[in-house]
Amino acid sequence: MSKSQHPTQLGFYLIKKTQVYVWQILQSIQLWYQRINKSWLRKNSFMCLFLVGIFLCMGVAACSENSLGSKDDIKLRLVSFSVTKAAHDQIIPKFVEKWKQEHNQNVTFDQSYGGSGAQTAAIIAGEQEADIVHLALPLDVNKIQQAGLIKSGWEIKSPRSGIVSKSVAAIVTREGNPKGIKSWEDLAKDGVKVIAANPKTSGIAIWEFLAFWGSITLTGGDEAAALDYVTKVYKNIPVLTKDAREASDLFFQQNQGDVLINYENEVILAEKNGKKLPYVVPQVNISIDNPVAVVDKYVDKHGTRKVAQAFVDFLYSTEAQREFAKLQYRPVNPTVTQEVASQYPQIQTLFTSQDFGGWDNIQKKFFGDGAIFDKIQAAKKT
Secondary structure (H helix, E strand, C coil), X not given: CCCCCCHHHHHHHHHHHHHHHHHHHXXXXXXXXXXXXXXXXXXXXXXXXXXXXXXXXXXXXXXXXXXXXXXXXXXEEEEEEHHHHHHHHHHHHHHHHHHHHHHCCCEEEEEEEECHHHHHHHHHCCCCCCCEEECCCHHHHHHHHHCCCCCCCHHHCCHHHHEEEEECXXXXXXXXXXXXXXXXXXXXXXXXXEEEECCCCCHHHHHHHHHHHHHHHCCCCCHHHHHHHHHHHHHCXXXXXXXXXXXXXXXXXXXXXXXXXXXXXXXXXXXXXXXXXXXXXXXXXXXXXXEEEECHHHHHHHCCHHHHHHHHHHHCCHHHHHHHHHCCCECCCHHHHHHHHHHCCCCCEEECHHHHCCHHHHHHHHHCCXXXXXXXXXXXXX
């Protein structure tokens, strides 16, 4: 049997295999019946039935051992947002080794990385049959749930309300910071070109928008002031990229823009890779919470629920969370959080999605058709 057979094909295979075993056993029983003394058979009919039952059970067990319990390779499909690849490249081999030791089964991963919004749309459209999603924000998992692919209550099936990695927003400037960028306020200055992603396709872009808005409304300003400020910032964005990775490439590789808004962990990773550019982590900031979830429809279709859930659980382990921390994500495992706390700048005012009324309200108020973001984009064009 091929290791990549569809579950339906597997079912037919098991039926055929069972038929072969049962037929072989019946033939054995027939030969045994022909050879034994018939008078003994009449006197010991109960014993004969018992022995026949034993033979059949042995046959079914043999079939099970050679098919249902086989250790064929299993493939997991992981769909994630663009900047998590470096972390998963370290974590996945550890999980594969652990599963092999404990279950004597090889696990391979089919991985896809891209803008969180675009990945979500592809899953909902059936273009990506993800067993596991690790996305940029809970709003995207909620959309997949609303499409009927994930069961309600996904956030309570995993530790930490389904949040597996965290970060905050950072402002990267050019060497020497020639535009004097020190805070969110400075992004609205005339002549400052900001590189940022599109909230319609990218998770980080939604976090960016909320960071802009919250820097006003959660520090004493009203919504009119927030709208004026955020409109000015978006007028300073010459082009909206589809995701965080494309924004980074535009800034670092193509040398465009004066300022890049990105995840704190992504900025530090770039620095470790030799791109030493100044950056600021604003003291008023948003907790960027990245969720993970099993996609119920597809794990049931693929027969991968057990191993998919095990991988999700592994992401919360001390071992995996240390890998996230090495790449400057803010871990959610308490042990690892304590180990690395001194590595991160302290945030004076850290707000969350709940300060905006939760994700349903955020989507409706800011990012739905004709909502605040669309109005800001329209104002930008005029």
